[in-house]
Amino acid sequence: MVLSERWLKRVVFLLCLTPLAWLLALALRGELGANPIETIIRYFGDWALRLLLLTLAATPLRLLSGWSWPVRLRRLLGLFTFFYAMLHLLAYAVLDQFFDWAAIWEDIVERPFITTGMLAWLLLLALALTSNQASQRRLGRNWKRLHRLIYPAAILAAVHFALMVKADLREPLIYGAILTLLLGLRLIRRTRVYKTLENR
Amino acid sequence: MPFLRPGDIRPSEITPAAVYRDRRRFLGAALAAGGALLLPSALPAAPRRFGPLPRSPLSTSEPPNSYKDITTYNNFYELGTGKDDPARNAALLKTEPWSVTVDGEVERPGTYTLEDILKPHALEERIYRLRCVEAWSMVIPWVGFPLGDLIKRFQPTSRAKYVAFTTLHDPEQLPGQRRNVLQWPYVEGLRMDEAMHPLTLLAVGLYGEVLPGQNGAPLRLVVPWKYGFKSIKSIVRISLTEQMPPTTWNRAAPHEYGFYANVNPAVDHPRWSQKRERRLGELRKRETLPFNGYAEQVAQLYSSMDLTKWY
Numbered sequence: 001m002v003l004s005e006r007w008l009k010r011v012v013f014l015l016c017l018t019p020l021a022w023l024l025a026l027a028l029r030g031e032l033g034a035n036p037i038e039t040i041i042r043y044f045g046d047w048a049l050r051l052l053l054l055t056l057a058a059t060p061l062r063l064l065s066g067w068s069w070p071v072r073l074r075r076l077l078g079l080f081t082f083f084y085a086m087l088h089l090l091a092y093a094v095l096d097q098f099f100d101w102a103a104i105w106e107d108i109v110e111r112p113f114i115t116t117g118m119l120a121w122l123l124l125l126a127l128a129l130t131s132n133q134a135s136q137r138r139l140g141r142n143w144k145r146l147h148r149l150i151y152p153a154a155i156l157a158a159v160h161f162a163l164m165v166k167a168d169l170r171e172p173l174i175y176g177a178i179l180t181l182l183l184g185l186r187l188i189r190r191t192r193v194y195k196t197l198e199n200r
Numbered sequence: 201m202p203f204l205r206p207g208d209i210r211p212s213e214i215t216p217a218a219v220y221r222d223r224r225r226f227l228g229a230a231l232a233a234g235g236a237l238l239l240p241s242a243l244p245a246a247p248r249r250f251g252p253l254p255r256s257p258l259s260t261s262e263p264p265n266s267y268k269d270i271t272t273y274n275n276f277y278e279l280g281t282g283k284d285d286p287a288r289n290a291a292l293l294k295t296e297p298w299s300v301t302v303d304g305e306v307e308r309p310g311t312y313t314l315e316d317i318l319k320p321h322a323l324e325e326r327i328y329r330l331r332c333v334e335a336w337s338m339v340i341p342w343v344g345f346p347l348g349d350l351i352k353r354f355q356p357t358s359r360a361k362y363v364a365f366t367t368l369h370d371p372e373q374l375p376g377q378r379r380n381v382l383q384w385p386y387v388e389g390l391r392m393d394e395a396m397h398p399l400t401l402l403a404v405g406l407y408g409e410v411l412p413g414q415n416g417a418p419l420r421l422v423v424p425w426k427y428g429f430k431s432i433k434s435i436v437r438i439s440l441t442e443q444m445p446p447t448t449w450n451r452a453a454p455h456e457y458g459f460y461a462n463v464n465p466a467v468d469h470p471r472w473s474q475k476r477e478r479r480l481g482e483l484r485k486r487e488t489l490p491f492n493g494y495a496e497q498v499a500q501l502y503s504s505m506d507l508t509k510w511y
Binding site: 033107 | 265268269281283284334336379381382452468470471472473475476478480481483484485
């Protein structure tokens, strides 16, 4: 590595903030379209899902390349996933529903795409809250078990996106395919070929 | 009656449509026009304005959305599934020449040029609310004439119970039709009494100008008390039928999109609550009105029907 780990993390940190900066720039230029609230909600949702897939790519990348730096970026990427998921949820609850708790609750209970999205967010919240080293120490072996919740969270997030779409499933299918690949790599990890790769 | 409360001045009189567009686009058009003096073939089709239009007493007095909103936020899957795709791809749609086939249960079937279709009808400006099933809404100053006047010309037979409409099917001009997102061509239909209702409009223009491709040029339906998907765009066929015709979204997901598609805050869509809506340009949502606020005029058409069943 040419970059020290500290500098690598700083660069990735700034990279993770660029989507937010880009959105702010669009907003200042008045280029959020005829339905800015919808644009903002979709934008944060897209980036939460993209970062979630990047977080999940760290382990397979290490296994395939032998590099260790992807895994050391995993927590940072995971926390930015939650950051954008939080902005996504806030944009929905504040801008779209304007704290109308009755309407929000009705959405959660009656609309499957909101139900799956909320569940995914709750799982990500649990992971974000226990992402610090104190929690790692306190939870011991259970920490790793708890953090496997990233898998159902990712599946729920991908389903959330697919359920929202009216007819054109192309985009959610692309994300779904990447997720299937990333989870599939973990499954075949148990095979001997993969074990060999892992131990080299 | 409350709906007989026209705005004092038509929006097309207050502000030229060009001002509603953003300055960059306006300047771009000016530059293009300037360049066109050197290269006459590059002259873009200038938006053609209709002459002075009579004001319809059926117009709402609510302030219309901007020309930019109306022409850049469109659901016209034939030109792309993103909201901004139709405006981007609209140049592919060639609306001249255009003809419409009228057939089925009529005494005078035939294929007519658009000019023949429009000739006997006096155009007027109608400002209507438009409510999308996705829970957003706009106010749009259409230019058009009542569908019922056209249907009468072709003399429906006594067997005519429904009117079926078909959109142009040509993947060269409508690239969205190259993928089977929906079953093409797009079809829609109305019951005869809905089609003959004075609110039901055939639109050929917007803000006093010729309708842009993304809004369903050159001829589209506007049924203001129904969800937007009912108002079929770029019509090439009008058939009067005895049987209830198929409709595209109903075919795609019958439990989500009914034949009638009347705006109804009491019947939720599985994806969107229909209780409230966002009027584009407004921050807070507003209550959705039964039949999109046109209940006084149209509710009696459905007095004998259970609208939770016939959604």
